[in-house]
Amino acid sequence: MTSSASFDAVVIGAGASGLCAALAAAQRGARALVLEAGPSAGRKILASGNGRCNLTNINAAPDDYLGGGALVRAALDRLSGKQAVEFFESLGVLTALEGGGRVFPRAGKSTAVLTPLLCAAGEAGVKIETGRRVNSLSREGGMWRVKTQEGPVFAAKNAVLACGSSAAPGLGGSEDGYALAKSLGHRMTPTAPALVPLCVLEKGLKRLAGIRADVSLKTLAGGGAVSTGEALFTNYGISGPAALNLAAACALALPRGPALCEMNLFPEYAAAEFAELFRSRVKTFACRPVKHFFAGFLQETVANLVLDMAGLDRNARADSFSETARAALIRFCTAWKFTVSGTRPLSEAMAMAGGIAAEEIDPQTMQSRLAPGVYAAGELLEPVGRSGGFNLHFAWASGLIAGNSLKF
Numbered sequence: 001m002t003s004s005a006s007f008d009a010v011v012i013g014a015g016a017s018g019l020c021a022a023l024a025a026a027q028r029g030a031r032a033l034v035l036e037a038g039p040s041a042g043r044k045i046l047a048s049g050n051g052r053c054n055l056t057n058i059n060a061a062p063d064d065y066l067g068g069g070a071l072v073r074a075a076l077d078r079l080s081g082k083q084a085v086e087f088f089e090s091l092g093v094l095t096a097l098e099g100g101g102r103v104f105p106r107a108g109k110s111t112a113v114l115t116p117l118l119c120a121a122g123e124a125g126v127k128i129e130t131g132r133r134v135n136s137l138s139r140e141g142g143m144w145r146v147k148t149q150e151g152p153v154f155a156a157k158n159a160v161l162a163c164g165s166s167a168a169p170g171l172g173g174s175e176d177g178y179a180l181a182k183s184l185g186h187r188m189t190p191t192a193p194a195l196v197p198l199c200v201l202e203k204g205l206k207r208l209a210g211i212r213a214d215v216s217l218k219t220l221a222g223g224g225a226v227s228t229g230e231a232l233f234t235n236y237g238i239s240g241p242a243a244l245n246l247a248a249a250c251a252l253a254l255p256r257g258p259a260l261c262e263m264n265l266f267p268e269y270a271a272a273e274f275a276e277l278f279r280s281r282v283k284t285f286a287c288r289p290v291k292h293f294f295a296g297f298l299q300e301t302v303a304n305l306v307l308d309m310a311g312l313d314r315n316a317r318a319d320s321f322s323e324t325a326r327a328a329l330i331r332f333c334t335a336w337k338f339t340v341s342g343t344r345p346l347s348e349a350m351a352m353a354g355g356i357a358a359e360e361i362d363p364q365t366m367q368s369r370l371a372p373g374v375y376a377a378g379e380l381l382e383p384v385g386r387s388g389g390f391n392l393h394f395a396w397a398s399g400l401i402a403g404n405s406l407k408f
Helices: 016-028 045-050 069-079 079-089 109-122 174-185 203-208 240-244 247-256 273-283 301-308 323-334 390-405
Strands: 005-010 032-036 095-097 102-105 125-131 134-140 143-148 153-161 193-194 198-200 212-218 226-233 238-239 260-262 335-343 349-353 374-377
Touching: 005 016, 005 143, 016 032, 016 109, 016 153, 032 143, 032 153, 032 226, 045 109, 045 125, 045 247, 079 390, 095 240, 109 125, 143 203, 143 226, 153 174, 193 247, 198 240, 203 301, 203 390, 212 240, 212 247, 226 240, 247 335, 247 349, 301 323, 323 335, 374 390
Parallel strands: 005 032, 005 153, 032 125, 153 374
Antiparallel strands: 095 102, 134 143, 143 153, 193 349, 198 238, 198 335, 212 226, 212 260, 226 238, 260 335
């Protein structure tokens, strides 16, 4: 076999999982090479958290992920949110805890995460070559033959697929990893954009463009996924954490047709509790005109749309509500049905749902069950987390497991 060099491990992809895999392997004495197709390492790390890098979540738990249950459980067993903070502190990163368990570098910039990680990798002897797109991976003479598009061929005892997903193509997202995994016989579960805004069919919601509200969103098919948090209404649909976290479930359902969903404008109340609150409000403010009934209760533009959707005269008195009208208003407040017709472009997706089928990867080592000596980590694998640091956490964890499991 003609090759440029031979290594204990060749890691394909210099993102979060790839850098962690290479660092862990090198710290165990491995000769590790990272091949990155793009012009620089860690571009998605730099873009994460709007440039601040939400590097983990202190409360990371299996319920924060969709798909790949065994892989997620193993990753969290080996690296908790607290342990992730300790890992980065060992690299010199001071962290700050924010709402919802989100952890950021105290310096407030993603470079405060990437630079120490690259420094640690370099100090451990990791070699990184950028502008190296791997186009084939094959077994030859007891070694893995890693062929690049640019010409050089590398030999390795182990290969780590850390190529990421096709999300965010502007930051290097591609289907390269899918192709390499398939060439080894791996099955890919259906992929779909995740952490991406939703396009909504109902035009009435455009009237709410620019308004933010704390809501609960729920899919009415495919298991009834639920996401609670801030929604930002736009002229195409809904953005904000509540929508982003529901995107994967909606996108996976869309091949079967538009995805029907439900929005609760008062998620802090149980259904019966809200109904009682509403009826009590009708009694208390019986003389108010309908157009003022929601004052102090719902944002005015939202209230006006709710009233219009319910077909009510804004100038009528609140005590003129019929039982049918009251039921309609309660329904729009707590179970407002809308239809997701699609998601925003892949370029706006921060992650992808789906990937290498979880059952084909050993969760304790991240080694392929089909190709011994090949490991996989990060976004290329099936699980996807919600926003809040969960995807980066899985990337670090799965990369560290892979790097610590290589045999050389």
